[in-house]
Amino acid sequence: MSHVFLVGFMGAGKSTVGHLLAKDLGHPFIDLDETIEQDEGRSVTQIFAEDGETGFRSLETRALRALGDAPPSVVACGGGVILVDENRALLACEGRVVYLVVTPGEALARIGGTESRPLLAGAGGVVAATSLLTARESLYRASADIAVDTTGKEPSTVASEVLALLKGVEVE
Numbered sequence: 009m010s011h012v013f014l015v016g017f018m019g020a021g022k023s024t025v026g027h028l029l030a031k032d033l034g035h036p037f038i039d040l041d042e043t044i045e046q047d048e049g050r051s052v053t054q055i056f057a058e059d060g061e062t063g064f065r066s067l068e069t070r071a072l073r074a075l076g077d078a079p080p081s082v083v084a085c086g087g088g089v090i091l092v093d094e095n096r097a098l099l100a101c102e103g104r105v106v107y108l109v110v111t112p113g114e115a116l117a118r119i120g121g122t123e124s125r126p127l128l129a130g131a132g133g134v135v136a137a138t139s140l141l142t143a144r145e146s147l148y149r150a151s152a153d154i155a156v157d158t159t160g161k162e163p164s165t166v167a168s169e170v171l172a173l174l175k176g177v178e179v180e
């Protein structure tokens with residue numbers, strides 16, 4: 009199956025752009041965080057509070073594995089999906105990976121409140137976001153077939169750029 013996976017930091021626009029891409033491609037849209045929440049009957053915040061980040065990451069891997077049986081879809085992944093080796097291998101096997109690039113400042117502005125993002129909630133705002141993004145940047149780049157800078161762009165512009173670039177990426 010060949011999915012289109014959107015990866016990138018919280019607030020990069022993965023869900024918003026993903027919906028637009030799915031519509032353009034005529035594919036279903038899947039939000040991996042929402043899939044996990046539905047499967048678990050718990051919010052991401054609850055899962056982090058009860059099972060910790062490690063518990064959440066296991067559920068994320070399970071949800072990603074299950075996509076092997078799904079029809080070609082556009083999948084918005086949680087921002088930390090690239091942290092786990094198996095996840096990166098699954099992304100590479102199951103489709104094309106698009107990295108939506110965003111600055112920490114713009115990410116925080118787009119997110120608004122951080123209550124639903126346990127890794128940013130109560131942390132030091134732009135400093136915490138910058139350090140988290142810096143630690144992840146090379147993994148986002150290494151996982152991605154294409155990268156699109158979203159800074160200052162409308163979601164529809166980003167979606168058009170992604171579509172144009174995807175045409176140049178071979179589907180295995």
Ligand code: S3P
Pocket residue numbers: 016017018019022041052085086087088089124125126127
């Ligand atoms: C996370 C990002 C969140 C969610 C969880 C952890 C991360 O998803 O999966 O809070 O580690 O960056 P979004 O990127 O959709 O906000």
